[in-house]
Amino acid sequence: MSYELIATLMFSSMMLMLLTGQRVFGAIGFIAVVAALFLWGDKGGFDLGFSAAMKLMKWYPLLTLPMFIFMGYVLSESKIADDLYKMFHVWMGGLRGGLAIGTIGLMVLISAMNGLSVAGMAIGSTIALPELLKRGYDKRMVTGVIQAGSSLGILVPPSVVLVLYAMIARQPVGQLWLAGVIPGLMMAGLFIVYIVVRCRINPILGPVLDEKERNIPHAEKMKLLRAGLLPVGIFAVMMVPFVNGWASLVESSAIGALAAFLAAVLKGRMTRQVFENTLRNTMGITCMFMWIILAALAFGAVFDGLGAVKAIESIFTERLNLSPWTILILMQLSFILMGTFLDDTAMLVIVAPLYVPLVGELGFDLIWYGILYTITTQIAYMTPPFGYNLFLMRAMAPPEISLRDIYSSITPFVIIMVFALALVMTFPNIATWLPDYVYNKP
DSSP states (O other), X not given: OOHHXXXXXXXXXXXXXXXXXXXXXXXXXXXXXXXXXXXXXXXXXXXXXXXXXXXXXXXXXXXXXXXXXXXXXXXXXXXXXXXXXXXXXXXXXXXXXXXXXXXXXXXXXXXXXXXXXXXXXXXXXXIIHHHHHHTTOOHHHHHHHHHHHHHGGGTXXXXXXXXHHHHHHTOOHHHHHHHHHHHHHHXXXXXXXXXXXXXXXXXXXXXXOOHHHHOOOHXXXXXXXXXXXXXXXXXXHHHHHHHTTSSOHHHHHHHHHHHHHHHHHHTTOOOHHHHHHHHHHXXXXXXXXXXXXXXXXXXXXXXXXXXXXXXXXXXXXXXXXXXXXXXHHHHHHHHHXXXXXXXXXXXXXXXXXXXXXHHHHXXXXXXXXXXXXXXXXXXXXXXXXXXXXXXXXXXXXXXXXXXXXXXXXXXXXXXXXXXXXXXHHHOTHHHHHHHHHXXXXX
16 A cells, blocks of 8 residues: 555545544544554554654643643633723723724733633623623624634734644744734734724714713723733733743743733632632643644654655645645635634644645745634634634524624625735735844844
């Protein structure tokens, strides 16, 4: 049996197992070990899992993963994120669409605190959505705002998904995070521009907040401003030492986790229940990601051993005579297709052993490609019929918002995301300038 056929069987078997509802790490790890046993016998099969586990445990930047997840859950469970939305509510309510703009701002800051899109969706659906509906905002527009804003969680640093990509692609996490800053803020800015223009054309979509709610004492407004900017301060305390080279990435993540914990303690919100929930959620998500990374490393090792990447590159470039850019665009389209039934980590783990080395062989920058992957995943999250964010919103939205409303709400935001993806593909410096500046400055 040829190595190409073995690689094809591995990939198709893995997809079949996933379609049966198996856990991602179980399906991928199982196929990897069975293939290794078949190819290299008992010794090769047993050594594969062990070497992947040792590689995982020796990867020092992985320590950032539990730190950032802990920081995000502290700020969420202690309701510090609620203060943030109250600030946006009062300070931006006088603008047409002001609360929707404030929701995008909330999502950006939640992304900077947590790194998971699910957290942004949960906070947006429970805090922002009821307030927006109560004040007469168009239900389709605000549903789209929350879905689009929450997708920024996997792009704006500290992105947990980019930590996973860094491990698989063997790229520095710090550079990937910095590469996501400008594209993430650019996308948030495009969302805001759309909201402003849309509400100016049709003011009924985002009415101005009632004057009674806006006219509160100046001292109260300043108090809300200080409370709302606390998460920004925590993010600054964490990132400034890292960007200036005073602390390593792992040290900065520890500073952020400690700063969030102290903020919750000083505000009197670090109760036993909050602490237990934070630790339980942190451990659960961290372990899930570690199992996925372990399975991905094992699967990738078999693919490397087979030389599958070289064979597939030969098929695309020599037999089909496709250009590198055509191959890259086809990869992105496949991510959107897979995103209709898989989440971001599953997509990355399934195709990373194939796509990431192939991108390098085609001569593209792997830091830049990590941002392309992430933006494409955001689009896939919101693409019918089975986009991940669509069903999360359906589960969290009130009964008056139908699945049809949710599907129709995302069209303009998907168009904006595709435009942002095209910009980053056309002008790679949007993603690569900041990491180059920070890491290569004299």
